[in-house]
Amino acid sequence: MSVFTPLERHELEAFLAPYGLGRLRDFQGIAAGSENSNFFVSLEQGEFVLTLIERGPSADLPFFIELLDVLHEAGLPVPYALRTESGEALRCLAEKPALLQPRLPGKHVTVANPHHCQEVGSLLAHIHLATRAHVLERKSDRGLDWMLEEGPSLALKLPEAQLPLLRDALAEIHALKPRILALPRANLHADLFRDNVLFDGNHLAGVIDFYNACAGPMLYDLAIALNDWCSDADGSLDPHRAQALLGAYATLRPFTPAEAELWPAMLRIACVRFWLSRLIAADSFAGQEVLIHDPGEFQHRLLQRQQVEVALPFAL
Secondary structure: OOOOOOOOHHHHHHHHHHHOOOOEEEEEEOOOOOOOEEEEEEEOOEEEEEEEOOOOOHHHHHHHHHHHHHHHHOOOOOOOOOOOOOOOOOEEEOOEEEEEEEOOOOEOOOOOOHHHHHHHHHHHHHHHHHHOOOOOOOOOOOOHHHHHHHHHHHHOOOOHHHHHHHHHHHHHHHHHHHHHHOOOEEEEOOOOOHHHEEEEOOEEEEEOOOOOOEEEEHHHHHHHHHHHHOEOOOOOEOHHHHHHHHHHHHHHOOOOHHHHHHHHHHHHHHHHHHHHHHHHHHHHOOOOOOOOOOHHHHHHHHHHOOOOOOOOHHHO
């Protein structure tokens, strides 16, 4: 179970009292998280999610709170931070920064179909449109600079057969970095995988876990989402799902020629980001009862992205 900081009932009751949401009925840890400790919390006045922030500087938390407020005010299904009766959103529990948020309805999708992908494409476009005019600045702690810094040292731990793939990918990132940073920007979710989206039937009911959110090229966010929602088991892209996601997105925000040029490379870069971060997690949490995602999944996807046949819609 991915709960890094266990809680006692009495300390949770004391933490929850200032919200004025009634007595604590029940709580349980959520096994799906891989970076923070999350708990389902049942109170007399409803169902909530409590998050203890385990990774990243606490100085960034006001950014996450403000971003979720912006998206909530735009009518998007996000878990905005609840305030206590005295107006506090960010508090401390078990010596960790803590946020209480409404629990959104729905379930995660294990096997995605074109309709799911269409809904995700539309949702991602709405996130970008809600923020592109007034981007809240935060540099990603897993961005291009991080990849270029961490990649060479992680390469030393890889089997020799995988070295050329990573070496070439890092060279591509270095060469394209100025052009990537010049692409149209907004605030990004930057982790829009299937386990961060909730569906209620066929309706997309919620998007969660914004703790990788940042400012950056919108195309990068799209590549991250597409690599998860539209990949087959062998790492290749399913064209039907990909076209559904991209078409729904482009209906709301048309792509630029510069984005079309960089699209294949961006899919590869999004693979590198998660290949490297999963390698780090696998090494850091080896032998612990923590959810560890397979780094090889993104190594295979990067291999498949050496040739990209799914173009952005206006270029079809």
